[in-house]
Amino acid sequence: MAKVSRRAFLNKMLVATEPTHTSGRTLVCVFLRGGADTLNMLVPYGDADYYKVRPTIAISPPRKTRTASVIAINDFYGLHPNLSPLLNIFGEGRLAFVQGVGSDNSSGSHFDAQDQFERGESYRKSIGGGWLGRYLQSKVDHTVSPLSAVSIGTSVSESLHGAPAASALTSVDEACLKVADGELAHVAQALSDMYGAEVGLLANAGKDALQLNARVEKLKKNMHSSTKNVEYPDTEFGKGLRQLSQLIKAEVGLEVATIDYGGWDTHFFQGAAEGIQATNMLELAKGLASFDEDLGSHRGKVTTIVVTEFGRRTYENGSQGTDHGRGFALFAMGAGITGGRVHGQWPGVNHQNQDLLGPSGLPIAFDYRSVLGEVLRGCLQAQHLDKVFPQFQLASVGLVSAKQCPQIL
């Protein structure tokens, strides 16, 4: 008796929320919080100056006999040895780097720079909402559900603010209303009545939560049957990627997803081939490689980018770490990416803190919005980039080739 009314209720909720049309494509944004030192990830081993400004933390040039050295990917750049799980993907032409990505934010503040990045703005010019939120908003004929946009974690990321619907999840299984047996339909109905009469932020939050509950109930069986035996790192980051892979394979209409990986603010004792940052890198690379493997036949529809708020100073500080800098190397993997190469010119390292108005570091060759815009257009077929990045002229990066992006529908 109770079961019938529960199912009836859930079905009622679903009628309104089932997406009627999606491109079938997904963009996953990995945010390395803290300002990742990409100079020790994508290492310019061909520049002797790199070794001069980093006397204790540089990664040794490629050597056949030693493992704790750079793995060359061309005659100038190499990957940190702990990024080796990504080598095959790079070799297959599905992973690319863009050197010198950044913004005009000279504050040196993590939070200011992260916010600006996620909002997709110019320095201290507020537009409203996040870049992914505006993207979803700009798709006029698109029906969204709370599973169209997902942040892994306990809060919806800044970049998804302003989205018509979005969810924060640590695991899909737990996203359900837990009330006494037989009470679910009553409680959900009462909550729906209460939140339905709201205006403002809480109205959407309540509606999203109810719809999420309804959809997840239906999904659970589906998802478990699609679980593959791929080993992810046993960490929050690894678990989060596994959740995303499951959502993608269950074809719930996941269009954009964000996942954070913290701990990159390496002011002190960051290590070189081994150490704090190296440990992070191994988890990152293993996670991404597992994700790629797990996606299997869905690979052709999924693009993953890895970003951070800023790179770090090219030279090391007095405590064997690096302070906040500017440009960084962005990683892009999967559908549509012109991979197997490093986009952008190597600008050379500077030896001193030359620009005292803002932190120095690698100069910005590509405004981050040019890269994000190209990914949105090439991989998600975004039509209205002017609404995502108003008053910004995108420059061509060459990261995404329209030809390589398969037509799904």
Added chain:
Amino acid sequence: MTVSRRELLQAAGLLVASMPLSGCEKIVSLATEQMGENIPVHLKIPEKSSIDEHFHLLSRAAYGPWPGDLDYLQEVGKDAWLHEQLNYEQVRDDACQMRSKRFETIHLDPGTCFEFKRSVLARELASYSIVRAVYSKRQLYEVMVGFWSDHLNISIDKGDCLYFKPTDDRLVIRPHALGNFRDLIHASVLSPAMLIYLDGKENKKPRPDSIPNENAARELLELHTLGVRGGYTQRDVYETARCLTGWTIQTGWQRGKETFDRTLHDNGEKLVLGHRIPAGLFEQDLDHLLDIVCFHPSTAQHIATKLAHKFVSDEPPAKLVQRLSGIFTRTRGDIKEMLLALFSSNEFADSSGGKLKRPFHFVISSLRMTGADTYAHEQLIEYISRMGQGPFTYPTPDGYPDKPEPWLGTMLWRWNFASALVSNGIPSVEISLDRLIASIHGQSTIGESSNVDSIKSRSIFSYFTGRSPNDHELKALTKFLTSERKTSANAEIVGLILASPAFQRC
């Protein structure tokens, strides 16, 4: 009184499958009840359609009213209540002390903390904070402890910070939470927990060509004092970092105590925000630096804005900020004076119901208003963590955000908490709703209250939200009550109210 309480506990013990409070905890609970930690027989219920002004004050300057707090505030009046809360040392808090005494690692120095397991230290710190927030009669003080713990955030997950955070809570945050801003910042800069968290202990100049570690200096300017738009430059960050070189923590004897190592200090002349600090001052650089940064006009503006944001509106009224900033400047950072002006302002009075409770606030106010008996075990902490606000675990130095958007993804988990709480389904948390409901309805005996009709649900709603329900809310409540149910109506109706939009706001 005691007998009926015991009967209730026994009854609850039989009904609840989950782990109840331990015997020892029950004895403490009985004692604290004798000390006034109970539910009065009669409770005054707000009757107006807009939020009661006293309820509003208790929702912001406290973590919501404990049963009877609203009656007390109405009796003594707003001014007297504020005076009492600001002069918190004079407020008797024996019952809360008795409950929170159980968490012994809070009172230990870092060296001794190293002898405990990480999990024990983390749990006790969180439990202690929750128990104090729920039970302390010095509510404004506890709210400000929370405010400064965010402002001077330290994550216990970074390095050894966990071993030092209890000391930071005891010697930095709590002594100065309602004190002077410069004293607070001075204590924080030298707090071993902060010296570790922001790498200050590694900021040194052993050789002439050494480059300072800028981390602590940057956050001091950006987060703790001037604010990110406070007008400092990269050079100011660099010069501030130079001032702070040499401050580190002791190893070996008096392990973990802050100390100044002259040999690691950059003793040259510095220029910070246009002020010259002459060469050769060693550790006195710090005093000069703090005078410059704490009393910079941007700092007054930054702190005034943050307080107005926290207590008044997500869009702080400019005139109020200006007044608070003026008080900060005039009193050289007197926190009490600013709060007194803030809570007495028209802007505050006009702001009721406009803020979203963050998860911690939501959980603590639920526990307070239901008169819960808890020692905040792991399972309760876990609920708060799942909503995204686990105590002292925010990873980055900016502290938990005080705007609504990041918390809107937590609704399902708030609802599930409400549902678990009212059904006594959270291990180590016990509530007696029948007693509360009887007091709300002004009945001296507990008995026939399990049938809640729509008139009664009205006053329960008013008790929890400070105003009578509007037409929509009343309709939803009535509809809910007339639908088929199995479980107790009291629990159901309170659960729904705690999950409702009105209770998410403050």
